[in-house]
Amino acid sequence: MTFLSYLISGLSLGSVYAIIALGYTMVYGIAKMLNFAHGDVIMVGGYMSFIATAHLGWPPLASVLLAMVVCTALGIVIERFAYKPLRAAPSLAVLITAIGVSYFLQNAALLIWSSNPKSFTSIVRLPSLKLFDGELTVSSVAIVTIISCIIIIIALTFVIGKTKIGKAMRAVSEDKEAAQLMGISVNQTISVTFAIGSALAAIAGVLLCSAYPILMPTTGSMPGIKAFTAAVFGGIGSIPGAFWGGLLLGMIEIFGKAYISTELSDAIVFSILIIVLLVKPTGLMGKKISEKV
Amino acid sequence: MHTRRFRILTLVLALSMVFLAGCTAKPTGGTGTPIKIGGIGPLTGGAAVYGSSVANGAKIALEEVNALGGLQFELNFQDDEHDAEKSVNAYNTLKDWGMQILCGTVTTTPGIAVSTEAFKDRIFTLTPSASSTKVIEGKDNVYQLCFTDPNQGIASAQYIADNKLGTKIAIIYNNADAYSTGIYEKFISEAAGNNLEVVSTTTFTEDTANDFNVQLTEAKNAGADLIFLPIYYQPASLILTQADAMGYAPKFFGVDGMDGILTMENFNTELAEGVMLLTPFAADAKDERTVDFVAKYQEAYKEIPNQFAADGYDCIYAIYEACTKAGITADMDAATICDKMIAAFTASDFSVDGLTGENMTWSKTGEVAKAPKGMVIENGVYVGMN
Numbered sequence: 056m057t058f059l060s061y062l063i064s065g066l067s068l069g070s071v072y073a074i075i076a077l078g079y080t081m082v083y084g085i086a087k088m089l090n091f092a093h094g095d096v097i098m099v100g101g102y103m104s105f106i107a108t109a110h111l112g113w114p115p116l117a118s119v120l121l122a123m124v125v126c127t128a129l130g131i132v133i134e135r136f137a138y139k140p141l142r143a144a145p146s147l148a149v150l151i152t153a154i155g156v157s158y159f160l161q162n163a164a165l166l167i168w169s170s171n172p173k174s175f176t177s178i179v180r181l182p183s184l185k186l187f188d189g190e191l192t193v194s195s196v197a198i199v200t201i202i203s204c205i206i207i208i209i210a211l212t213f214v215i216g217k218t219k220i221g222k223a224m225r226a227v228s229e230d231k232e233a234a235q236l237m238g239i240s241v242n243q244t245i246s247v248t249f250a251i252g253s254a255l256a257a258i259a260g261v262l263l264c265s266a267y268p269i270l271m272p273t274t275g276s277m278p279g280i281k282a283f284t285a286a287v288f289g290g291i292g293s294i295p296g297a298f299w300g301g302l303l304l305g306m307i308e309i310f311g312k313a314y315i316s317t318e319l320s321d322a323i324v325f326s327i328l329i330i331v332l333l334v335k336p337t338g339l340m341g342k343k344i345s346e347k348v
Numbered sequence: 349m350h351t352r353r354f355r356i357l358t359l360v361l362a363l364s365m366v367f368l369a370g371c372t373a374k375p376t377g378g379t380g381t382p383i384k385i386g387g388i389g390p391l392t393g394g395a396a397v398y399g400s401s402v403a404n405g406a407k408i409a410l411e412e413v414n415a416l417g418g419l420q421f422e423l424n425f426q427d428d429e430h431d432a433e434k435s436v437n438a439y440n441t442l443k444d445w446g447m448q449i450l451c452g453t454v455t456t457t458p459g460i461a462v463s464t465e466a467f468k469d470r471i472f473t474l475t476p477s478a479s480s481t482k483v484i485e486g487k488d489n490v491y492q493l494c495f496t497d498p499n500q501g502i503a504s505a506q507y508i509a510d511n512k513l514g515t516k517i518a519i520i521y522n523n524a525d526a527y528s529t530g531i532y533e534k535f536i537s538e539a540a541g542n543n544l545e546v547v548s549t550t551t552f553t554e555d556t557a558n559d560f561n562v563q564l565t566e567a568k569n570a571g572a573d574l575i576f577l578p579i580y581y582q583p584a585s586l587i588l589t590q591a592d593a594m595g596y597a598p599k600f601f602g603v604d605g606m607d608g609i610l611t612m613e614n615f616n617t618e619l620a621e622g623v624m625l626l627t628p629f630a631a632d633a634k635d636e637r638t639v640d641f642v643a644k645y646q647e648a649y650k651e652i653p654n655q656f657a658a659d660g661y662d663c664i665y666a667i668y669e670a671c672t673k674a675g676i677t678a679d680m681d682a683a684t685i686c687d688k689m690i691a692a693f694t695a696s697d698f699s700v701d702g703l704t705g706e707n708m709t710w711s712k713t714g715e716v717a718k719a720p721k722g723m724v725i726e727n728g729v730y731v732g733m734n
Contacts, residue, residue, distance in 0.1 A: 057565055064561040109614045126662055170396035172582050174589075174615035194593040267558035268589050269582055271394055277555050312562040317550040318523055 056190045062306070062314045067266060070204035070307020075282030076289065076297035077211065078252035084292035085228045085248045088146065091153040092133060094279015095160035096253050100126045100260030101270050102168055105175055115178035121196060122257040130253025131246055139242065157276075164272035173273045173274040175264035196265045204257035207255065208298045215294065220247055228292070281308075281324075288328050290341025299339060379568050380420055383486025383685075385410075385667065386447035387425035388462060389439045394582065395430035397608045398656045401456045402476050404649050405660030408641065413668045419676070420629055421668065439647060440467055441496060448682045449671075450478065451663045451687070454656070456497075456527045459483040463490045463603075471682045472689040474667060476659035479604070480526050484714035489686050491693055491714040493663050493704070496626065498528060500603045501534030504576065505625055509542035511722070511733070513624065514574025516547045518567030520560070520587065521578050524553035531578035531603055546661075547572050557583045560590050567598070574599040581609040587639040588619040592681040599624065607654045610728060617728040626720045628704035629655035630730055638703055655704065662702030669700055 069320050075097060100122040107118035141149045181195035214220040223244045226234040235241050240286045263278055264270050280302060289300025304324060309325035331339065387406060388401030402426040410423050424445055428435035435458030442450070450466055452475040453459040459478030466473040467487040475483060477494045484490045495503070500718030508514060517539065522528040532549075539546055547570035550563035565588065575591075575598050577584050584606055591597065602625040609620055623681055631642050631652050641661060645653040670676075673695070674688035692698055693710045700708045722733035 057569060060565055061562060064559060068559050105614070165392055170390075170392045172394065172585075172614060173613040174585060176614060176616070183595065185595070192593070192595045196593075263558075267586055269586055271582075273394065278558070307566065308556070309559065309562055312550075312556070313565070314560075317552065317556075317563060319452075320556055321553070 056187060057313075060191055060193075061309050063193050063197055063201075065304070065306035065309035066302065067194075068309060069302035070200045071259055071263050071266065071278065072282045072285045072305050073298045073301025074207055074255055074262065075278060076286040076301045077294065078255045078259070079247060079283050079286040080289070080291055080294060080297040081211075081224075081248055081252050083286070084294075085224050086138070086245050088112070088138065088149045089153060089253070089283070090138075090249075091150070091279070091283075092156040092160060093252065093256055094275035094277075094282070095157050095164075096126050096129060096133075096256040097260035097263065098164060098270075098272060098275035099160065100257030101175065101264040102164065103257070104178065104261045104264070105173060105270055108176060108178070109173075115180065117289050119160060119178060120256065122261055123254045126257035126260075127250045130249040130256070131333055132348075134246055134249040139245075150159065150293030161272050161276070168272065170272060172269050175268040175270045176205045177265040177268060177344050178261055179265055179280060194266075196262070200262045200266060203258065204298075205299075206257070208294070211251075211294060214251075215230040220244070224248060284325070286327055287338055293340045293342065295339070296338055296340035303339075352465055361467065382414075382422035382674065383671065383678045384421040384446050384448045385421055385423045385664070386439075386442035386445070386450045386452065387423055388428050388435055388442070388450070388452030388458070389425070390430040391425070391427035393429035393431070395455055395580070397611070397654075398477065399427065399430075401608075401654055401656035402454045402663075403661045404645065405641075405653060405657035406476075406664050408644050408648065409661040409664035411670075414662060419668065419671055420678070422716060422729075423451070423664075426508060428455075428458050428718075430455045430458060434457045434458075436461050436465060443469065444672060447471065448668055448678075448680070450474070450684050451660075451667065453478050456480040456530075457525070460526070461670065462511075463487055468687045469682070472492055472686040474663055476663040477604070477656055480530050482526065482530075487714070488712070489690055491710055492716055493702075494604065494716070495706075495718075495720060497530030498534040498713055499715075500626060500720075501531040501536075501578065502538045502730070504578075504601065504603060505535050505538035505542055505544060507578070507626060507720075508574065508601060509539075509544055513601065514572075515543075515570045516545050516570070516574070518548040518550075518570060518572035518575045518598070519546060520550050520563045520567070520575060522553060522557070522580075522583065523551035523560035523613070525579075527605065528578050528580075535576060535578065552583065561594070563587075563596055564591050564596055568596045572598055574601055577602045577606065580605040581607065581612065585609055585612060585615055585619075588623070589616075592619055596689070597658070601625065604628075604655055607656065610725065610730075611651055611654065617725070620725045623725045624733065625723050625725075627655045627723055627730075628718060628720055629658035630721055630723055630732055632730060633732075641703055658703040662700070662704050662708075665702055666700045666708070670698065673698060 078093050103122040103125045107113040107121045174310040179196045179199045184193045223239045227244045285300040285304040286297045289296030308324050312320040387401050391394050391399045426438035428438045439462045453462050456478045460482045463483050479494045479497045481496050495679045521532040548567045580594050600623045604627050606625040670692040674692040708718045723730045
């Protein structure tokens with residue numbers, strides 16, 4: 056029974072990582088850049104939902120929609136003003152800009168909402184589920200998180216595989232110049248990618264804060280880094296890779312804590328990452344792409 | 349392209365400057381040059397509630413002391429974001445400003461770094477709340493106003509045993525934090541002598557401080573009836589929420605880091621109902637000084653002061669009384685003041701009555717002697733346990 060409860064904790068934590076990792080991996084796959092500000096967009100999503108529910112008294116679902124709208128707009132604005140001008144610049148410059156944007160968002164949040172932590176009221180207001188005569192308690196947030204993650208991955212696979220914009224994304228990811236010659240607007244496709252990625256960040260932010268209800272300007276940074284690790288673990292650029300990478304990372308973290316040592320949980324997570332990358336440098340599901348000369 | 353990048357960079361820099369700026373409280377009454385007291389603590393960042401409280405409490409005390417018309421003081425409080433490196437930078441800024449006495453730092457990890465510098469520079473230091481013995485160890489000019497971590501660990505174990513609060517104890521602590529680890533170690537050794545059975549010990553770090561299901565499940569399976577939390581209130585709020593979601597309701601016992609949990613915005617204080625903690629200060633105390641302080645604090649800062657505010661307040665009074673006793677004037681240099689202050693603090697007839705304790709005295713090692721109070725949260729406020 057304890058095992059089952061750990062499994063559910065792991066799946067729930069893993070689902071949050073997976074949703075965040077999807078944002079990293081999509082942007083990397085299409086724009087070929089590491090958007091380190093992604094974790095901070097999550098934080099903004101959390102604050103938006105917090106303001107809507109705690110200050111404005113909106114219903115939970117409306118607060119999620121607000122968070123998604125604001126984060127989507129934020130994602131597009133960041134892309135337009137910070138990354139687009141650097142499209143031709145070396146990737147290192149873009150990386151540093153991304154770190155700059157990350158600090159900018161954190162400090163802006165500090166100015167607006169101050170550093171005092173806020174306690175987030177879960178958007179899932181259902182009682183915990185008691186199974187096996189109360190021996191196993193599953194929190195409703197965990198269930199909602201896991202289900203949301205599955206819905207998102209199915210929807211995303213559909214969008215990328217079956218729709219016109221998805222086709223454009225795949226084409227841009229494959230070869231930017233060739234895609235442009237075929238009449239695809241590369242800039243627009245990248246903007247849409249950022250929009251989708253940021254909307255996912257908003258959902259991740261709300262779920263993260265619902266499960267771990269503490270909200271500070273730095274709330275998004277550590278889960279952001281872990282999710283980035285998950286994306287690399289699964290194979291950066293690969294959508295199923297991010298999903299499995301996130302889930303596995305969450306479960307390894309929880310099981311490592313439970314059965315090996317609470318002190319070593321992060322060491323275990325990162326050792327496994329190193330081993331996987333040694334054996335399979337492209338990550339679990341990453342495709343090996345031979346460099347064109 | 350470059351101009352835009354430059355603009356963003358400038359903006360980031362400009363913003364960070366905003367956070368580097370500190371605040372200065374000038375003397376309001378009396379005449380003569382004021383003695384310059386430097387203060388260091390987190391005014392921004394995750395531990396900001398402690399630094400802001402100390403700074404606010406100190407400012408109230410400063411105004412009162414200056415209004416007495418005797419020695420005049422000026423306080424310059426700098427932000428360190430609870431970061432050792434930034435704390436040393438803040439210390440250097442204060443030195444350039446001409447600091448003669450240091451009231452800092454607020455938190456332990458920066459405190460260890462800064463007190464080493466203050467020891468080298470011979471600047472008298474009284475920390476309001478950096479509680480590790482490492483802050484004062486081997487430094488004859490560094491004094492503490494708060495209990496040391498070992499004292500908190502020992503006092504907690506004794507308190508739990510004496511009041512029969514629990515027999516099977518689980519501990520969750522932050523093994524990356526000197527404060528948390530220091531209390532934990534003493535608690536463990538003291539628990540053994542007090543017939544307290546520690547059935548589960550689990551840890552976390554800042555990086556893993558979001559999921560506590562594993563730690564709580566272990567404690568529950570081990571049959572713990574009391575969980576000891578020698579940690580700060582942010583992770584503690586998560587532990588309380590997650591224990592509640594699990595349907596697990598042991599007793600919770602915290603230390604001074606738990607203070608602040610009730611003022612966390614939007615926190616459901618029902619979750620903290622029955623949480624116990626050892627703290628030297630109770631805002632609900634009925635003595636005249638506390639009532640007066642709480643009223644002033646509420647008027648100025650719109651919240652009920654926690655023990656850190658009281659620590660900051662007492663710090664200024666302790667400095668004031670020692671300065672008066674040692675005959676210190678504003679024209680003396682820091683090293684002279686330092687020697688006189690050490691003599692005053694360790695003098696056998698020197699004691700300070702403050703909000704956080706009557707008759708506080710100091711040993712040569714820099715530790716304070718005062719009695720802790722047991723508090724329990726009832727209906728969303730601290731109530732004395734006895």
